[in-house]
Amino acid sequence: MSLDITRINPAFADVMPQEYKDLVADGPFGRQLGVRDLGTFQELLEEHPLCAGCNLALAFRALVASLPNPEDSVLVGSTGCNSIAFPQLALHNVHSLFGNQNAVASGLKRALTLRFPGRVKDVVVVAGDGATADIGLDMTLHSWFRGEKITTVMLDNEVYANTGGQESGMTAQGEVRNMAPTGKKFEKIRLPDLAVDAGCAYVAVANTGNLARLGKVFRRAVLVAREVGPTYLQVYTPCPTNLKMNPAGSVGLAKERGKKDYGFREHLTPEAEQCLAAREGTAGSGEEEKNAP
Amino acid sequence: MYVTASVDDERCNGCRLCILACPEPNTIVHFPAPQKVRVVAARCKGCGLCVEHCPRGCVSLERPPAAAGA
Numbered sequence: 001m002s003l004d005i006t007r008i009n010p011a012f013a014d015v016m017p018q019e020y021k022d023l024v025a026d027g028p029f030g031r032q033l034g035v036r037d038l039g040t041f042q043e044l045l046e047e048h049p050l051c052a053g054c055n056l057a058l059a060f061r062a063l064v065a066s067l068p069n070p071e072d073s074v075l076v077g078s079t080g081c082n083s084i085a086f087p088q089l090a091l092h093n094v095h096s097l098f099g100n101q102n103a104v105a106s107g108l109k110r111a112l113t114l115r116f117p118g119r120v121k122d123v124v125v126v127a128g129d130g131a132t133a134d135i136g137l138d139m140t141l142h143s144w145f146r147g148e149k150i151t152t153v154m155l156d157n158e159v160y161a162n163t164g165g166q167e168s169g170m171t172a173q174g175e176v177r178n179m180a181p182t183g184k185k186f187e188k189i190r191l192p193d194l195a196v197d198a199g200c201a202y203v204a205v206a207n208t209g210n211l212a213r214l215g216k217v218f219r220r221a222v223l224v225a226r227e228v229g230p231t232y233l234q235v236y237t238p239c240p241t242n243l244k245m246n247p248a249g250s251v252g253l254a255k256e257r258g259k260k261d262y263g264f265r266e267h268l269t270p271e272a273e274q275c276l277a278a279r280e281g282t283a284g285s286g287e288e289e290k291n292a293p
Numbered sequence: 294m295y296v297t298a299s300v301d302d303e304r305c306n307g308c309r310l311c312i313l314a315c316p317e318p319n320t321i322v323h324f325p326a327p328q329k330v331r332v333v334a335a336r337c338k339g340c341g342l343c344v345e346h347c348p349r350g351c352v353s354l355e356r357p358p359a360a361a362g363a
């Protein structure tokens with residue numbers, strides 16, 4: 001059983017940190033948990049070092065809580081605010097060079113498929129807007145063209161947040177940033193449309209204003225990537241620090257944008273629809289998603 | 294931290310909406326019996342998202358007693 005890899009050797013039990021003991025006793029491994037269970041179990045993410053009220057951290061919580069198979073998942077990150085939360089993850093994870101994340105994830109997925117032919121191994125890329133849509137756009141698109149069975153999640157805060165606030169390709173036109181004082185001159189990159197054209201089996205756009213839906217679409221993205229082909233999820237995660245706003249209002253901003261230009265959207269190919277119908281048909285219990293013990 | 298969230302135990306009905314708004318892992322913990330939540334002050338960064346999202350208005354930001362005199 002997968003929980004065995006987390007179980008503590010009795011000889012080391014007294015020197016293990018409390019968080020680790022809690023994870024073994026009350027973690028999500030081997031259970032089917034989701035966003036609605038947050039607050040009732042030991043999460044896979046520990047104290048993150050991001051700013052107070054960071055919506056990226058909020059989205060990250062929802063994502064790791066919704067992994068269908070945390071014990072058999074590998075997260076691939078890239079340079080960005082979210083990468084400083086990766087060391088706090090109790091999951092297999094890889095930090096790639098800036099922009100390389102989809103190339104690293106493709107190789108990893110292929111290697112895991114060869115190494116563990118009888119087991120399902122989910123490979124999920126979680127990166128920011130800079131890594132996905134600017135610096136790593138070529139590798140992101142080519143992994144989609146090749147039909148790699150990986151999930152790509154962009155946490156879109158519309159800014160290079162941890163280097164001081166330069167505009168990114170995902171910043172909306174006209175928006176002013178710390179290091180773009182006259183405003184962004186061109187349109188926000190339409191990456192969801194590009195993902196559809198590049199052959200992603202499932203594409204969704206969500207925001208931190210509705211965490212339950214975010215967890216659901218993330219789970220869908222992972223399940224479709226497992227069986228059908230590449231999937232893409234774009235999440236609006238406003239950054240209170242760079243937007244110079246009261247952190248308490250940041251989820252409100254996500255909701256507001258969700259009603260205007262960052263609304264929920266989903267695109268499924270017929271194959272993805274079939275896959276989800278088979279998976280979710282049984283009231284979405286999720287039990288059938290597990291690897292055999 | 295200079296400010297942390299705290300929950301009014303009397304009025305909280307354990308709906309857990311504050312937990313869904315909190316970006317910090319394992320910071321607001323839910324107890325099923327009785328239906329209540331508790332804030333782990335040492336982990337709270339005092340962003341106030343839970344205060345905004347509690348429909349019963351029972352979460353507030355306070356200075357913890359240790360910092361109050363500082």
Ligand code: SF4
Pocket residue numbers: 300304305306307308309310311312329330346347348349350351352
């Ligand atoms: S949102 Fe308010 S009522 Fe609901 S669990 Fe949190 S503190 Fe209690």
